[in-house]
Amino acid sequence: MTSTSHQGLPPEIRMGNDIARQLAHLDPEQAAVQVGTHLEKFWEPRMRRRLHELLAAGHADDADPLLVAGMRRLERDATDDAERRKATGG
């Protein structure tokens, strides 16, 4: 996506930062879990993919560190799930 906000940020970074700022008061591990859970429950998959691409393409500096942590946590959980399913034949 090429859209940017009036803050000059891609929407996924802007919205992700908003989520991270609201959960920043939590214990870091718990906060990362909640950020990831929120992205999983409410973001359409292409938005998560786009966020992943943005973070990989150097937008990590624009992203709240908690957003980055939450995204990594979500991706790690997804990988674990996939491997678990593979191992159990599910």
Place this chain on the structure above:
Amino acid sequence: MTTVDDWTPETDLGTPYVDGETVGVTIDGRTVDVPAGTSVMRAAALAGIEVPKLCATDSMKAFGSCRMCLVEVEDAKGVPASCTTPCADGMVVHTDTEQVQQLRQGVMELYLSDHPTDCDGCARGNCEIQALATRVGSAEVRYGLGQQHVEEATDASNPYFDYDPAACIVCSRCVRACSDIQGTFALTVEGRGFDSRISAGGTDFLSSECVSCGACVQACPTDALAEKSLVDLGMPTRSVDTTCAYCGVGCSFRAEVKGEGDDTRVVRMVPSKDGGANEGHSCVKGRFAYGYASHDDRQMHPMVRDTTADEWRVVSWEEAIGRVAEGFRAIQAEHGVGSIGGISSSRCTNEEVYVVQKMVRAAFGNNNIDTCARVCHSPTGYGLNQTFGTSAGTQDFKSVESADVVLLIGANPTDAHPVFASRMKKRLRAGAQIVVADPRRIDLVRTPHVEAAHHLPVLPGSNVAFVNAMAHTIVTEGLHDEEFLRSRCEGVDDYLAFIAREENSPESTASATGVPPEELRAAARLYAGAPNAAIYYGLGVTEHSQGSTMVMGMANLAMVTGNIGREGVGVNPLRGQNNVQGSCDMGSFPHELPGYRHVSRGEVRDIYESLWGVTIQPEPGLRIPNMFDSAIGGSFRGLFVQGEDIAQSDPNTQHVEAALSAMDLVVVQDLFLNETARFAHVFLPGSSFLEKDGTFTNAERRINRVRPVFPSRVGKDEWRVVCEIAQAMGYDMHYDSAAEIMDEIAATTPTFAGVSFARLDAEGSMQWPVNDAAPHGTPTMHVGEFVRGKGHLVETVYVPTTERTTRRYPLVLTTGRILSQYNVGAQTRRTANQTWHPEDVLEIHPADAEVRGISTGDRVELSSRVGTTTLTAVVSERMPAGVVYTTFHHPVTGANVVTTENSDWATNCPEYKVTAVQVGVANAEQRADGAAAQRDLAAQP
């Protein structure tokens, strides 16, 4: 409840229902049991005996002035007025003795002496005088004709009703309706004796404080106050009970009409006395502003065009539907299943909304369905679900009658929810207190016989700091309900420790909220100390970047004080549009199936997959703003929009228009060629509420029937069109009736399990959940335990918005609504409601105006970081310094040109309430544009 009948006047029992132990009375030989305290007049009516009356009506307390209802009571002296005489056990009453007959004849002569013998209303059947005179046997008038006020001109200033002093008998019903029912106190009786007349404060009705609710017209027993439509069309010949399509109060109406089929004309809309939401009251929109349904702008035929630069071409339904189906399938073939989506509307019925989300999930094959609640109350859904376990308000409207303290936050009910406001004002006049938390000095801060105990001018963007400060005060001063917290809630210790922190104190938050700490503390003590304290809130809560956090903060406040689970308390969202609750209930959010069940839940998907015969995606779809972003990014190419004008209502107009322009196929289903239709390729004409068959669910979860007053004027119900699109796309979706759709909703959604058209027709209305545990519905939720079990206290940390004022943009713009207009104005701008609000104006504090050289009436430029518009300034002390305000009812103003894409962190509800702006006197070119716009406005409707 009436559905469709030959017209008869509504039954009027004379005085209102009262509660009490049963007593037995004998009236004219008939025995009847009534609650103690019931008037003799009402008891007689219940026994089938109509006592003559003029000043009494069952919507108001007895007044006892007309002396027509005199009766004799055995073992009692005199001839008391039956309207003011309460029944006592064993009482024996005679209503038609020779003595009372003679007295009534004498009284009637006096009335006739001041009533025209050629009364138009008597002739047309809208005046009770002649009929009553005949009934009581008054054949002659010995006192001459009196003055009759015949020299006084009819006051025709109001666009919807006239006042004819000659026909007026000064019974005061209208004055009492204005004060007791509406609570405006605009009317009074001027003069004495024959000189007495009804006065709207010494001026004409239009120039007065009158809010045109029409309660006076409904109350008038003569033709003195009569609808212009009734004068034009004559008396109705049949009536249909239905539900208003404006705000979230969802008033029940009796549509009184003439003619049949396509020739049907609405004579008047009469609010239903047995309507659970409104109990016989209405506002200027619901009662009068229905003319848009037959406005010349209404589009009656499907239309298509290849590009938005082309002219529209009228086509058959088959061609239009085929074009939609082929276009959407072609986009999906090239760009993937997720490249199209749909938006449903809170102006449409539950059944219409349900089939749209079904079309998206079953025919489109994705979850890209969203609804206009995204831009208003989506944080309510999120916040109340997190804390209480269900996405809905906790009470019925009637509950406010048991509230001792009302905490009103970010809502302006006298403008946006006027019928509920009247109910609230009635309670306040009876002694309840109100705390208003709002940056503007709204009417409820001080209005006749109502004065807020505290007005807390909370600055836009600081709600969470405010609600935390309220809870901090309550907890640190030991005013919280420890027993409730320990028995009903979870997360108690963590929350109490969090909220007690100094950062949440009124003193620490004052710089953010702008509220003096002692005033806030006093308000908190008042709320916590009340036997019953209730929170009511509106879009001033939700439309913030922390909207969801604020909803959870209010839920915390209610739990901390134990104000949940009984009448008179609760957390109550005042929904903007009529069916916001319903459209959310029906699975219109991209992450939820009907009944607020997440799409990731396999057992829920199983229900629909087995019934619909398709696979449902387990991942959430795109929300409206995500659709726009994705359209600009190129991955979202086709959109079906039902009954919403996103190009006018959604924030950052330039962004929305860029997104719509980027799509290959935009389909609009609406009454009018709205702003969004400028970007559409297919237009499908919709049906007005007067043509719909279905249900609406209002802000109190009340499911009401919507019944067709006349046949669809476009030849096809909206849900049928949606089904045919799905069919043309290869998915077999078919229903024989709207009732059948509701049957499917009930079969698949636990909270609607007991709902059907037949049950609603029998019971009038029901509040969900309606199921085996609550077969007649649930007026009050979370009694005994929360839907989620324990109430969840959430640590609501205040995180300021990223939208900041600067030297360049030093003011904060907040947007809202006005009484006479509704949402984007598509309906009300096409009615005489334009009389009161022909344009959106900018309210600005005198100090902010003075430093900018702005006076009321000046055209001013309003600019933000994303856009600029011009509008007319109104200097107003209702505003706090530093905050300006406007509405978004007119496309020519384009208030959303300046609002940003900032949104609630959890739901993406736009932050309409906080935009940093600058205001300055418009330049010559802008003033010329403004003048042209004014001329265009003057030409409407």
